[in-house]
Amino acid sequence: xxxxxxxxxxxxxxxxxxxxxxxxxxxxxxxxxxxxxxxxxxxxxxxxxxxxxxxxxxxxxxxxxxxxxxxxxxxxxxxxxxxxxxxxxxxxxxxxxxxxxxxxxxxxxxxxxxxxxxxxxxxxxxxxxxxxxxxxxxxxxxxxxxxxxxxxxxxxxxxxxxxxxxxxxxxxxxxxxxxxxxxxxxxxxxxxxxxxxxxxxxxxxxxxxxxxxxxxxxxxxxxxxxxxxxxxxxxxxxxxxxxxxxxxxxxxxxxxxxxxxxxxxxxxxxxxxxxxxxxxxxxxxxxxxxxxxxxxxxxxxxxxxxxxxxxxxxxxxxxxxxxxxxxxxxxxxxxxxxxxxxxxxxxxxxxxxxxxxxxxxxxxxxxxxxxxxxxxxxxxxxxxxxxxxxxxxxxxxxxxxxxxxxxxxxxxxxxxxxxxxxxxxxxxxxxxxxxxxxxxxxxxxxxxxxxxxxxxxxxxxxxxxxxxxxxxxxxxxxxxxxxxxxxxxxxxx
Amino acid sequence: xxxxxxxxxxxxxxxxxxxxxxxxxxxxxxxxxxxxxxxxxxxxxxxxxxxxxxxxxxxxxxxxxxxxxxxxxxxxxxxxxxxxxxxxxxxxxxxxxxxx
Numbered sequence: 001x002x003x004x005x006x007x008x009x010x011x012x013x014x015x016x017x018x019x020x021x022x023x024x025x026x027x028x029x030x031x032x033x034x035x036x037x038x039x040x041x042x043x044x045x046x047x048x049x050x051x052x053x054x055x056x057x058x059x060x061x062x063x064x065x066x067x068x069x070x071x072x073x074x075x076x077x078x079x080x081x082x083x084x085x086x087x088x089x090x091x092x093x094x095x096x097x098x099x100x101x102x103x104x105x106x107x108x109x110x111x112x113x114x115x116x117x118x119x120x121x122x123x124x125x126x127x128x129x130x131x132x133x134x135x136x137x138x139x140x141x142x143x144x145x146x147x148x149x150x151x152x153x154x155x156x157x158x159x160x161x162x163x164x165x166x167x168x169x170x171x172x173x174x175x176x177x178x179x180x181x182x183x184x185x186x187x188x189x190x191x192x193x194x195x196x197x198x199x200x201x202x203x204x205x206x207x208x209x210x211x212x213x214x215x216x217x218x219x220x221x222x223x224x225x226x227x228x229x230x231x232x233x234x235x236x237x238x239x240x241x242x243x244x245x246x247x248x249x250x251x252x253x254x255x256x257x258x259x260x261x262x263x264x265x266x267x268x269x270x271x272x273x274x275x276x277x278x279x280x281x282x283x284x285x286x287x288x289x290x291x292x293x294x295x296x297x298x299x300x301x302x303x304x305x306x307x308x309x310x311x312x313x314x315x316x317x318x319x320x321x322x323x324x325x326x327x328x329x330x331x332x333x334x335x336x337x338x339x340x341x342x343x344x345x346x347x348x349x350x351x352x353x354x355x356x357x358x359x360x361x362x363x364x365x366x367x368x369x370x371x372x373x374x375x376x377x378x379x380x381x382x383x384x385x386x387x388x389x390x391x392x393x394x395x396x397x398x399x400x401x402x403x404x405x406x407x408x409x410x411x412x413x414x415x416x417x418x419x420x421x422x423x424x425x426x427x428x429x430x431x432x433x434x435x436x437x438x439x440x441x442x443x444x445x446x447x448x449x450x451x452x453x454x455x456x457x458x459x460x461x462x463x464x465x466x467x468x469x470x471x472x473x474x475x476x477x478x479x480x481x482x483x484x485x486x487x488x489x490x491x492x493x
Numbered sequence: 494x495x496x497x498x499x500x501x502x503x504x505x506x507x508x509x510x511x512x513x514x515x516x517x518x519x520x521x522x523x524x525x526x527x528x529x530x531x532x533x534x535x536x537x538x539x540x541x542x543x544x545x546x547x548x549x550x551x552x553x554x555x556x557x558x559x560x561x562x563x564x565x566x567x568x569x570x571x572x573x574x575x576x577x578x579x580x581x582x583x584x585x586x587x588x589x590x591x592x593x
Contacts, residue, residue, distance in 0.1 A: 199549060214548060241565060246551060309534055312533055316531055327509075330509075331579060332578070333578055333586060335577070337580065345589050350506075351511050357510065362510055362512075362520075366510070366524060369507050373507065388545040389544065390542060424523055
């Protein structure tokens with residue numbers, strides 16, 4: 001029998017439905033793979049019983065001839081930013097250590113309703129703030145990949161680094177991620193997997209620990225475009241509990257997949273050719289154009305003039321929203337309380353937040369507090385929100401000339417853990433290609449293109465029009481079929 | 494624009510995060526690096542540009558005007574609400590004495 005842990009979402013679902021193997025066999029295989037991979041530190045908690053219970057439910061339905069659901073029998077990893085009833089939910093922070101929700105996030109509930117089970121809660125950058133998975137209170141996550149000829153632990157990207165590491169290492173067939181400014185796409189690119197952030201509002205934010213509410217979107221991470229389409233379809237949908245949820249039908253993305261791009265125009269933004277971009281990244285971009293042309297698309301040059309201002313604008317908008325969202329962690333309602341002897345309420349707040357938040361989270365709360373404070377609000381926050389309008393207008397203009405945009409996902413391949421963590425600003429630049437689409441709320445996906453000269457994966461990014469996840473997935477599929485990316489990290493864990 | 498050590502201490506106090514001398518010493522240059530970098534936004538002529546308020550056009554909905562229209566976010570869930578409180582007492586959140 002094929003090694004079950006090598007299978008993706010579609011192969012598992014179809015195999016279970018066809019009786020090639022049982023859902024229980026699949027869950028047991030992945031539970032064992034997860035238990036063996038502690039060195040990756042991809043999971044904060046494992047939930048083998050959840051995976052087994054969901055598998056048994058699927059097997060029982062099959063015995064009765066009932067519908068198994070679009071994710072029937074597929075065990076997945078859940079980023080520890082989604083509230084899961086009865087299972088610790090920490091956002092990789094000390095301040096939420098031990099927090100056990102009494103409710104289930106809409107996205108995770110949608111996945112369970114579709115027949116999926118949970119292998120465990122995946123590690124991430126603390127409160128999803130980071131691009132390398134080095135800010136978690138529960139330790140760094142290691143990528144399964146190594147730079148050729150070296151043994152240094154490499155970054156799986158961030159913030160969804162537990163998700164990317166687990167899927168690339170084949171200890172989970174797929175995982176949830178969240179993307180505020182690249183947190184699905186950048187880790188997907190670093191680990192040679194696929195990940196899509198849908199249009200803002202497609203996936204409910206209810207029960208997702210909030211970072212920057214006007215940017216946060218959930219999405220799937222998996223090893224193929226097809227698997228992403230299946231899982232996104234299960235995750236998305238209108239939710240009355242989220243005021244920004246889109247009241248739209250979820251399209252049949254899986255059924256609509258087509259790699260034939262005849263009649264489609266793909267834009268190449270000239271501003272993405274930045275100084276200092278890795279030569280191999282530029283080479284992969286050129287290759288991507290060839291692949292899309294081969295799939296029938298016309299390639300045109302476009303301009304997104306405000307690209308260079310997107311990242312600094314993001315680093316005002318996101319921290320501003322974070323400083324407000326994270327005000328809820330006060331030592332009163334849930335999570336950590338630090339009450340020094342004789343302390344009053346205000347001292348308790350300050351002590352609790354000092355003990356409970358990591359350095360990067362504190363840094364962003366301070367920036368956010370500063371840019372929202374009296375006297376600085378207009379100069380920083382209002383200006384950044386105006387730039388955000390200009391970035392979105394750049395895209396609206398571009399849609400007059402093209403149907404989707406092709407760009408690199410990241411300016412470099414993965415880097416060794418510990419090599420960039422001394423300088424916050426250098427770390428922020430990792431998301432320079434990912435952030436503009438986030439500011440405009442657009443669907444965007446990363447698909448693996450090739451390995452670089454050092455044996456590390458490089459990703460290509462496709463950005464689409466609002467609500468056109470299908471166009472993004474289809475261009476991704478065209479690249480996937482031509483890239484033929486089959487490389488796997490060698491098992492060292 | 495740059496921030497002084499006193500200003501960072503003030504911001505930390507507004508954000509209710511206790512910070513010692515050593516932490517302030519590292520935070521001041523880091524914040525100044527970031528603030529210096531975002532200064533470039535000032536180059537952009539934004540006259541006549543509206544600040545973005547909603548990224549995808551969407552209208553605000555009204556929920557049904559009935560009690561507990563959405564049970565998960567409705568009332569009658571005191572035990573659930575208090576289940577994770579560090580100090581729940583007599584059906585309320587417990588806090589240190591506020592009034593002298």
